[in-house]
Amino acid sequence: MRRLRKIKIVATLGPASNDYETIRALFEAGADVFRLNMSHGEHSDIAERHRIIRKIEEDTGRPIAILADLQGPKLRVGTFANGEEDLAEGQDFRLDLDETPGDASRVQLPHKEIFAALEPGASLLVNDGKIRLKVRACGADHADCTVTVGGTISNRKGVNVPDVELPVAALSEKDRKDLDFVCGLGVDWLALSFVQRPRDVEEARELARGRAAVLSKIEKPGAVKNFDAILAASDGIMVARGDLGVELPVQNVPPIQKRLVRKCRAAAKPVIVATQMLESMIESPMPTRAEVSDVAAAIYEGADAVMLSAESAAGSYPVEAVETMNNVAIEVESDPTYRDVINASRGGDKQTVADAIVSAAREIAETTDISAICCFSQSGTTATLVARERPHVPIIALTSMVNTARRLCLSWGMHCVHTGEVSRFKEAVINAARAARSEGFADATDQIVVTAGVPFGQSGTTNILRVAPCEERLIYATDPG
Numbered sequence: 001m002r003r004l005r006k007i008k009i010v011a012t013l014g015p016a017s018n019d020y021e022t023i024r025a026l027f028e029a030g031a032d033v034f035r036l037n038m039s040h041g042e043h044s045d046i047a048e049r050h051r052i053i054r055k056i057e058e059d060t061g062r063p064i065a066i067l068a069d070l071q072g073p074k075l076r077v078g079t080f081a082n083g084e085e086d087l088a089e090g091q092d093f094r095l096d097l098d099e100t101p102g103d104a105s106r107v108q109l110p111h112k113e114i115f116a117a118l119e120p121g122a123s124l125l126v127n128d129g130k131i132r133l134k135v136r137a138c139g140a141d142h143a144d145c146t147v148t149v150g151g152t153i154s155n156r157k158g159v160n161v162p163d164v165e166l167p168v169a170a171l172s173e174k175d176r177k178d179l180d181f182v183c184g185l186g187v188d189w190l191a192l193s194f195v196q197r198p199r200d201v202e203e204a205r206e207l208a209r210g211r212a213a214v215l216s217k218i219e220k221p222g223a224v225k226n227f228d229a230i231l232a233a234s235d236g237i238m239v240a241r242g243d244l245g246v247e248l249p250v251q252n253v254p255p256i257q258k259r260l261v262r263k264c265r266a267a268a269k270p271v272i273v274a275t276q277m278l279e280s281m282i283e284s285p286m287p288t289r290a291e292v293s294d295v296a297a298a299i300y301e302g303a304d305a306v307m308l309s310a311e312s313a314a315g316s317y318p319v320e321a322v323e324t325m326n327n328v329a330i331e332v333e334s335d336p337t338y339r340d341v342i343n344a345s346r347g348g349d350k351q352t353v354a355d356a357i358v359s360a361a362r363e364i365a366e367t368t369d370i371s372a373i374c375c376f377s378q379s380g381t382t383a384t385l386v387a388r389e390r391p392h393v394p395i396i397a398l399t400s401m402v403n404t405a406r407r408l409c410l411s412w413g414m415h416c417v418h419t420g421e422v423s424r425f426k427e428a429v430i431n432a433a434r435a436a437r438s439e440g441f442a443d444a445t446d447q448i449v450v451t452a453g454v455p456f457g458q459s460g461t462t463n464i465l466r467v468a469p470c471e472e473r474l475i476y477a478t479d480p481g
Contacts, residue, residue: 001028001062002440005329006390006413007298008032008305010067010272011322013049014040014313023049024056025319026312030326032409033065033305036187037313038178050185063402063416065189065409067215068182070175070204072193073168075159077126078108084154087131087147095124095133096142109143109159117164118143125160126153129246162247165222170200176207183211188406191215191238196222201233213407215272219243224256227263236410237264238307242275254297261301262345268388270410273298274307278324282315292328299332300341302390304412342390354385354453354462361449361465362389370467371442372396374432376422376452379459380404380411386451387411394441398432415439421456425464426475428452433470444471 011031017023023034034053036046050066057064081101087093095109102108109115115138124133124145131153133145170192171179179190192204195216205214216223216230219240223230231237239260245253257273264271277295278287298306306329311321332338350359361373374396377383383397395413399405405416417435422428432450436442450468453461468475 001060002415003030003032005326005333007303007329007333008410008412008414009322009325009329010035010274010305010307010410011318012037012069012307012309012311012313014310016314016316017312017318018045018049020052020055022318023052024059026322027056027060027064029319029322030329031312031322033067033189035067035069035191035307035309036182037069037309038175038182039069039071040313043178043181046182047185050182050187054186063405063409063418065406066187067189067191067410068178068187068212069191069217070171070178070193072170072175072217073172075109075111075114075161075168076156077153077159078102078110079155080107080153084152086152087150089147089150091147091150092136093133093145093147094142095145107153111159111168112141113167114159114161115140115143117161117166119164122161122163123148125162125246127151127157129160131157160243160247162221165196168194168196169203170194170196171203171207179204179207183208187212188403189213189215189236189410191217193217194220195230196220197226198229198233201230205233215270217274218260219247221247224248224260227260231263231267231269234269236270236272236304238272238274240274257298258301261298261303264304265302265345265388265390268384270304270384270387270412272305272307272410273301273303275309277306278308278311278321281311281317281321281324285317285320287321287324292324295325295328296332299329300338302342302345302412304387305410339392346390354382357451357462357465358382358385358389361386361451362391364449364465364467365391365393368467369447370449371446371470372436373449373451374398374436375462376428376432376450376456377408378404378456380408381459382451382453382462383408383414384411385462387413396432396435396439396441398428398435415441423456425452425454425466428456429466429468429475430472433468433472433475437470442470444469446470 010033012035085104094106118138122135131151132149137144213235215236216234217238217240312318372394375382400421405418
């Protein structure tokens with residue numbers, strides 16, 4: 001099953017997409033990666049969705065990536081005696097550790113770590129920023145605030161603290177249990193919430209023990225501030241624009257998105273643009289023009305993937321949402337301006353032999369009649385370096401490691417093929433030619449570029465490139481060895 005576009009689509013599963021028929025329809029409509037949201041559903045529900053995805057993978061013969069999104073710590077107010085209260089702009093309001101149900105003057109905030117980090121002048125956002133408080137005075141067990149934006153506050157609404165880096169670990173006790181559970185299932189990616197610093201990522205990596213790649217969600221100002229170090233510690237990035245838009249002025253989010261996508265591309269690490277991409281399709285079979293333009297902007301930026309959340313998990317039109325995203329991607333990538341933008345934004349510090357090999361592969365493909373770039377990769381490094389180049393021809397990633405094939409499904413332009421082990425480069429060329437023909441990328445009269453690292457089986461040894469015919473007898477005839 002060959003995709004007709006390079007960017008990948010991540011579809012979240014949920015009540016609207018909970019059975020074999022629907023999930024398979026999502027895959028056939030264009031979903032490359034399925035997201036399991038650990039904020040919703042019991043472990044038994046997650047295990048069943050995982051089983052269905054792997055059954056679809058078996059039935060279709062195509063690798064599929066599974067991303068488990070950890071919930072992260074949830075900062076919430078306590079409860080109110082009346083269930084809710086109306087707060088007026090300019091009034092005083094206190095947050096404290098007292099478990100007594102709240103009223104119009106105060107409510108519990110059961111997070112002493114927040115009080116430890118607060119300073120006068122800091123902002124507190126309640127219920128996704130619908131209510132805003134400014135701290136006047138604070139101590140170890142309270143914060144006296146002024147309401148700057150009023151509204152109705154009710155039981156257990158979420159709290160954001162955008163102005164300070166909180167001394168809160170990214171992994172709660174629930175997250176630790178969920179992480180071990182989904183790694184035991186065999187997910188391919190872990191999405192880590194509430195990342196503020198690189199040590200948050202390192203902790204998750206230690207717990208994962210190589211069983212899944214770690215992807216950091218950038219959803220807090222601290223993560224933006226420490227992004228370079230977080231990127232270095234991560235295998236991938238998600239630009240979680242919903243939470244960013246709560247904790248930062250909304251006008252700051254688009255330039256941040258563009259900047260982070262470019263940094264991820266330069267580092268050859270996959271980046272997902274997420275949240276509210278086709279939000280109206282939760283209830284409507286058609287997106288708004290602005291949503292289509294938003295998806296298109298992420299594609300023009302060269303993001304590896306775009307993500308659907310509630311649209312595919314709980315909406316009335318999950319398959320249509322994936323189809324819409326797929327169609328937008330095909331149309332944008334066929335625009336001549338798209339190639340101009342991608343070429344102009346190509347960057348990255350290229351200093352190694354591997355950098356030179358993949359850059360040469362792209363240049364050869366652009367100046368000669370090449371049908372595909374085929375890269376053998378055990379760890380995925382060679383393939384992601386090729387993807388960083390954003391070539392105009394398809395990328396076929398061949399690997400004997402099924403886990404690598406699945407993880408690479410998140411990377412731009414990657415058509416992943418699980419193949420047998422090879423010990424000689426000529427075997428790799430023959431396998432690449434067969435894959436290019438059987439997967440519909442070339443015929444016997446075409447040529448391909450093949451890259452690999454020799455000796456095989458050693459990560460980070462990309463050091464060889466060959467332009468090869470797709471007809472096997474010609475490969476033997478032109479084999480230098």
